[in-house]
Amino acid sequence: MIRGILMFNADSCDECGSCLEQCPDAQYSREKAIAEVRALKQGLTADILSTCITCMACNESCPNGAAPFDRISMLQEQHGIRLVSGGRARMIETQLNSVPKRIIAGSDSRLPALSLCVMEHALPPNMADSGLFKGLTIVSGSPYYSRVVHLHTGMPSLTQEHAADFIGNLAALGRKEIVFVHDDCYVMAAVLAPGYGIEVPFVCVHLADWLSRVLEEKGSEVQRLGKKIAFQRPCIARLAPWTDRYIDTVFRLTGIERVTRRYDGMNATCCGIGLMEKYPERSRDLVQKNIADALKHGAEAMVFGCPSCYAFMSAPCMAAGLAPIFISDLACMALGEIPFEPRPHIRRDSV
Ligand code: SF4
Ligand code: SF4
The missing domain is CATH 3.40.50.1860 (Rossmann fold)
Known part of the structure; x- marks a missing residue:
């Protein structure tokens, strides 16, 4: 079982060290990995806090679903250890808050909404004009971005802080399904928000799942x-x-x-x-x-x-x-x- 961010489960962790021994960046021996896990559990400034590149592989590899990255991320924030400078992190947040909200109503309200979040500039030009998304309502802008980026900037509390608004903004569209072009937003709605105790009143559809549906239909x-x-x-x-x-x-x-x-x-x-x-x-x-x-x-x-x-x-x-x-x-x-x-x-x- 993969657990989501900020949900480190110390009781499930048997201190086997396997997560950090397999970490592609740390290159720890089993003994060093165990010592690091113990330091994390004690809330110390463990070496892994500055070695970690926030790839989240350890959450996937932990056999007990203890979510060690959640602990690392939380301690990175607590100790001010970040992959990006404070200035850069603030700039990212300012930019994320400045993308104008846009809703282009689709021709069929029974179809899902497609969320481009703040990623329109990074997608292929005019992607949403493809027949793949015919009839869907298209939404974009700051209200539709999940702030999952802050799991990489060492400020996971910002990700959690925005979660309820993010889900509320999407829920207000009144669609049964939301298709997400960005894995960040899909993971927030499908995994993290429920983990934070937030009700998600729509079905989360991953972009590749939507593409598969269309391709199946086209036969x-x-x-x-x-x-x-x-x-x-x-x-x-x-x-x-x-x-x-x-x-x-x-x-x-x-x-x-x-x-x-x-x-x-x-x-x-x-x-x-x-x-x-x-x-x-x-x-x-x-x-x-x-x-x-x-x-x-x-x-x-x-x-x-x-x-x-x-x-x-x-x-x-x-x-x-x-x-x-x-x-x-x-x-x-x-x-x-x-x-x-x-x-x-x-x-x-x-x-
Ligand atoms: S977090 Fe998981 S893999 Fe890492 S030491 Fe604990 S039980 Fe082992
Ligand atoms: S999230 Fe960090 S500690 Fe975990 S595997 Fe990736 S680099 Fe290693």
Whole structure:
């Protein structure tokens, strides 16, 4: 069982050390990992607080569902240990609060609403105009972003603080289902908010799940692309590991082979965006590791499900000859809306 943020369960933790022994960044021995876990439980300034890159892999790997990252994140905030400077964290929050609210009413109120949150600038241009989203109400702007980014800035209390408003704003749309383009928001609504005790009065639909539904409905109109492609798994998906099945379904329906590579699944590696300010070399290293791994295993393209990873890794993917593709574009390609070709992120106004 994967537990959500701020819900470290000390009683479930038997101090086996397996979580931090497997941490891709710490490289601890079992003994050191156990000592670190004990220090975390005592609330001390454990070494892992400054080593952690907030990939959340330890929450997924803990066999007891104790959620060690929740403890790490809470102590990072308590001790002021952050991946980003205080100035940068405040700037992020100011920018997140400044994206204007927009609602474009869909033609069929029985259909879900599609939330672009504050990520419109990071998505493929005019993504929501695709036939994939025909009739859906489209919403975007600050009220529809979950603030899950603060699990990476070392301020998880801000994520929790915004949760009720976030759910309330979406609930006010009055739709039975909300489709989320951003894993951050899907995880907030499907996992974290219920964990905080907030009632979620709509069904949460992951973007890849929605794409699968549309592709299933289109049946014989869907062309099999017959390509070998790597997937860049977003860190936050560690809190909703079932979403990986939705990715596999999109790949199956579009005739894509997901290459088996080192940095996928449980062993996935962060795109590095959160390290850019304080640790640019570590950030570049993560990008290059992912790209080299995909190429080594025969991938022609890298598919992204997270708009941030897509925007961040598009240029280096292009430079390395690996076509960047956002997952909705993959569905558009299979439906003949656009040709199969590199579809890098195009820089425009950002939050
Ligand atoms: S958090 Fe889980 S994996 Fe880590 S020491 Fe505790 S029980 Fe073991
Ligand atoms: S979140 Fe990732 S980097 Fe941080 S301790 Fe857990 S596994 Fe290591």
